[in-house]
Amino acid sequence: MPLDRRSFFGLAGAATLGAAVGVPATLAATGQFKAFAGGSAVNFYGDHQPGIVTPMQDRLYLASFKVLDVSAEKLKSTLKEMTSAAERMSRGAGAGPIGAVAGQPESPPDDTGEALDLPAARVTFTVGFGESIFDNRFGFASKQPVHFKELPRFAGDEVTPERMGSDLVIQVCADDDQVAFHAIRNLIRISKGTLEPLWLQSGFSGASKAVASPHTPRNLFGFKDGTSNLNVHDSSETSRHLWASDDWMAGGTYLAVRNFRFDIETWDRSALLEQEQVFGRNKGEGAPLSGGTEFTAPDFAAKTATGEKAIAIDSHMALAHPSQHGGAKILRRAYNYSNGADKFGRIDAGLMFLSFQRDLETQFVPIQRALANNDRLNEYIKVIGSGAYACPPGLKPGQYWGYQLFA
Amino acid sequence: MTTPKITLKVVAILATFTTALSLAGCTNPEPDVVVSVKQDATTCELSQTEFGAGIATFAIENVGETTAEFYILKADAEGIVAEVENIGAGLTRELTAELAEGTYIYSCEQMDGGTPIRGELTVTAAKVAATVSPEAQAAIDAYKAFVEDEAATLLAGTTAFADAVKSKEVSAAKALYAPTRVAWERIEPVAESFGDLDPKMDAREGDLDPGVAWTGWHALEKQLWVTGLQADAPALADQLVADTAELVDRIATIELTLSQVSNGAKELLDEVATGKVTGEEERYSHTDLWDFDANVYGALKAVEVSRTILEAKDSQLLAELDATFEALNSELAKHKVGDGFKLYTELSPAEVKALATLVEACSEPLSKMTAALVK
Numbered sequence: 137m138p139l140d141r142r143s144f145f146g147l148a149g150a151a152t153l154g155a156a157v158g159v160p161a162t163l164a165a166t167g168q169f170k171a172f173a174g175g176s177a178v179n180f181y182g183d184h185q186p187g188i189v190t191p192m193q194d195r196l197y198l199a200s201f202k203v204l205d206v207s208a209e210k211l212k213s214t215l216k217e218m219t220s221a222a223e224r225m226s227r228g229a230g231a232g233p234i235g236a237v238a239g240q241p242e243s244p245p246d247d248t249g250e251a252l253d254l255p256a257a258r259v260t261f262t263v264g265f266g267e268s269i270f271d272n273r274f275g276f277a278s279k280q281p282v283h284f285k286e287l288p289r290f291a292g293d294e295v296t297p298e299r300m301g302s303d304l305v306i307q308v309c310a311d312d313d314q315v316a317f318h319a320i321r322n323l324i325r326i327s328k329g330t331l332e333p334l335w336l337q338s339g340f341s342g343a344s345k346a347v348a349s350p351h352t353p354r355n356l357f358g359f360k361d362g363t364s365n366l367n368v369h370d371s372s373e374t375s376r377h378l379w380a381s382d383d384w385m386a387g388g389t390y391l392a393v394r395n396f397r398f399d400i401e402t403w404d405r406s407a408l409l410e411q412e413q414v415f416g417r418n419k420g421e422g423a424p425l426s427g428g429t430e431f432t433a434p435d436f437a438a439k440t441a442t443g444e445k446a447i448a449i450d451s452h453m454a455l456a457h458p459s460q461h462g463g464a465k466i467l468r469r470a471y472n473y474s475n476g477a478d479k480f481g482r483i484d485a486g487l488m489f490l491s492f493q494r495d496l497e498t499q500f501v502p503i504q505r506a507l508a509n510n511d512r513l514n515e516y517i518k519v520i521g522s523g524a525y526a527c528p529p530g531l532k533p534g535q536y537w538g539y540q541l542f543a
Numbered sequence: 544m545t546t547p548k549i550t551l552k553v554v555a556i557l558a559t560f561t562t563a564l565s566l567a568g569c570t571n572p573e574p575d576v577v578v579s580v581k582q583d584a585t586t587c588e589l590s591q592t593e594f595g596a597g598i599a600t601f602a603i604e605n606v607g608e609t610t611a612e613f614y615i616l617k618a619d620a621e622g623i624v625a626e627v628e629n630i631g632a633g634l635t636r637e638l639t640a641e642l643a644e645g646t647y648i649y650s651c652e653q654m655d656g657g658t659p660i661r662g663e664l665t666v667t668a669a670k671v672a673a674t675v676s677p678e679a680q681a682a683i684d685a686y687k688a689f690v691e692d693e694a695a696t697l698l699a700g701t702t703a704f705a706d707a708v709k710s711k712e713v714s715a716a717k718a719l720y721a722p723t724r725v726a727w728e729r730i731e732p733v734a735e736s737f738g739d740l741d742p743k744m745d746a747r748e749g750d751l752d753p754g755v756a757w758t759g760w761h762a763l764e765k766q767l768w769v770t771g772l773q774a775d776a777p778a779l780a781d782q783l784v785a786d787t788a789e790l791v792d793r794i795a796t797i798e799l800t801l802s803q804v805s806n807g808a809k810e811l812l813d814e815v816a817t818g819k820v821t822g823e824e825e826r827y828s829h830t831d832l833w834d835f836d837a838n839v840y841g842a843l844k845a846v847e848v849s850r851t852i853l854e855a856k857d858s859q860l861l862a863e864l865d866a867t868f869e870a871l872n873s874e875l876a877k878h879k880v881g882d883g884f885k886l887y888t889e890l891s892p893a894e895v896k897a898l899a900t901l902v903e904a905c906s907e908p909l910s911k912m913t914a915a916l917v918k
Contacts (some may be wrong), residue, residue: 164753190898213793236884288753289749289753290752291749291750291751291752291753291755292749292750293749294749393572399813399816399817401816401903401906402813402816402817402906405809405906405907405909405910406910407814407914437602437637438577439575439577439600441575441579442575443575443576443597443600466867479892479895479896480820480895480896480899481899481900481903482816505752508752509752
């Protein structure tokens with residue numbers, strides 16, 4: 137019988153994790169607290185793809201792919217195989233039906249094995265198609281959603297061609313770094329010969345399960361990021377701002393990817409006062425500079441004692457706030473990243489900004505344009521990657537990624 | 544260039560910061576005020592009716608049922624000092640006025656035919672202005688003189704450069720390009736503080752929104768080194784001279800604080816770290832080391848003019864600044880060729896790395912200079 141990581145992990149593992157986070161072992165042992173213990177599986181199937189309204193996991197791997205010169209049939213069979221692998225890994229099982237250690241000894245295993253002893257860790261897979269796939273190579277031209285196209289170039293963008301939008305993107309998230317890596321690695325392995333990875337970026341959320349109450353994670357500038365996010369529990373917000381309703385994309389959503397490199401060193405030398413003015417919020421609490429606490433609505437008319445605007449009009453928060461964009465909201469799902477040191481001896485780190493929205497043209501682009509032209513934060517950041525993707529609705533058992541395009 | 548508006552704001556914030564700090568020893572550190580006003584047909588409530596002279600902002604909320612107006616009148620009620628009309632029912636509008644010491648009358652009026660509701664406003668004497676120590680003033684004056692000198696040099700050089708461009712003397716224009724920009728790079732934070740001039744004069748390709756025309760030094764740099772002079776070259780050259788003349792005019796009227804001088808020095812080295820060390824500033828001419836040297840020169844100038852104050856307030860920091868600047872300058876000197884420098888493309892990765900490391904070493908103590916000067 138194939139080794140199923142989740143069953144292998146089993147009750148003993150749940151008890152251990154449960155104990156580690158202070159859940160009574162007896163409760164954990166019954167399996168009730170698996171979700172809490174980080175060993176849970178997120179349903180692969182549903183009306184929407186997982187990894188969008190799923191509460192943010194700790195870790196990210198984002199991979200961008202180019203489809204090689206293959207037939208539509210070949211692409212279809214690869215996508216089918218990748219879908220099966222993803223579904224199995226979502227359950228905590230191996231990538232292939234046989235598993236890492238159960239196969240024929242003369243054959244390479246159909247799972248790479250590094251996640252054998254690990255829980256499913258809420259691993260999710262989210263797939264998006266870039267504008268370039270809607271051409272004549274595979275007969276998808278007629279399927280391109282009417283309002284969907286690549287992001288425009290924004291002021292200051294320094295994006296190299298390989299970091300622009302691509303044919304396909306896969307977002308893998310999980311609460312465990314090794315589980316997330318295992319997931320993307322196996323998909324890349326399975327897709328060899330059909331897909332070529334253009335880049336692969338890992339990330340960490342900055343959220344902690346060790347603190348009692350939910351909190352807004354901080355970016356690498358040390359500020360809370362995502363305070364005014366879309367409320368995924370409010371169906372009127374998600375239907376208005378998140379889920380698409382056009383044709384085969386109904387129930388899907390559109391993803392914007394922006395890779396911000398941070399000038400960590402110059403930021404670290406800037407005064408606290410300057411840092412807070414750049415964001416428009418204070419650093420400790422995350423409260424607007426007009427006063428209150430983190431979730432107090434900003435008062436853009438408020439003045440300081442010396443008569444200046446408390447929140448500068450070109451501060452990051454003032455430019456990005458929904459109230460400045462006719463109430464337009466987006467679902468941010470951004471991850472911090474670090475790629476070691478660059479050739480100048482500086483830390484290569486930043487933010488992999490990911491946001492999901494119903495329509496890129498009316499929601500994301502105006503916000504990004506306002507930021508690109510005026511944001512005081514631009515002094516400390518550089519955009520080195522950018523892309524737009526159509527993320528189809530969720531799958532039912534038997535369906536596969538991109539089946540709508542082959543229909 | 545970097546994003547210009549930011550620099551402008553940094554300057555503005557630091558101005559505020561300095562003022563607040565300098566006044567902290569006095570009472571009532573705020574000469575300016577926000578007064579909230581709530582009015583309807585029968586009431587007119589002000590959050591305060593007595594405050595110091597300066598800029599006052601009135602936030603008038605019309606809780607009445609008809610459109611409203613709000614006036615500040617002279618004490619004899621004969622003349623209007625400031626007014627805001629057409630405040631719709633339920634809306635809030637702002638009125639900002641500079642009020643000198645004296646007595647005024649405020650007047651809440653609803654457009655329902657009723658009588659205005661009036662009261663008296665007392666504006667007291669303005670608070671004592673921030674005092675600047677003689678040492679600080681001397682430092683500011685010295686730095687201002689330096690900026691004015693460099694700006695004058697820049698204008699003369701830019702005019703010669705523009706003439707060469709207009710007469711299609713490409714090699715002459717190329718020879719003038721880097722040496723002329725030295726004056727700009729030495730005073731870059733001040734030049735950048737004029738948010739509208741910097742993007743016109745120093746934007747790199749791709750810095751601007753795709754809808755905005757690309758002008759200035761780097762547009763001409765690309766033509767001179769890559770594409771050859773285009774039809775718009777004379778217009779670009781004229782525009783650059785006009786913008787430089789405008790810069791000189793504005794610099795003549797600028798008022799600096801010591802914090803701005805010091806913070807400007809930090810920004811200069813940030814510029815080096817993010818633009819010059821990476822070879823991105825002069826991507827066609829590869830004359831980044833000219834800019835590099837000029838930025839360092841400008842930063843060191845801020846240290847020089849502040850030397851007396853730093854000696855008294857933080858001599859250890861001054862010693863560290865001297866040592867790190869000396870190390871950086873001697874490394875730079877290795878790449879001198881005649882009156883200028885090697886091209887960025889002639890540097891080995893190890894040489895670039897060595898420069899980058901020394902810039903960081905210099906930037907760290909420099910980032911502490913503002914706090915040391917104002918403490």
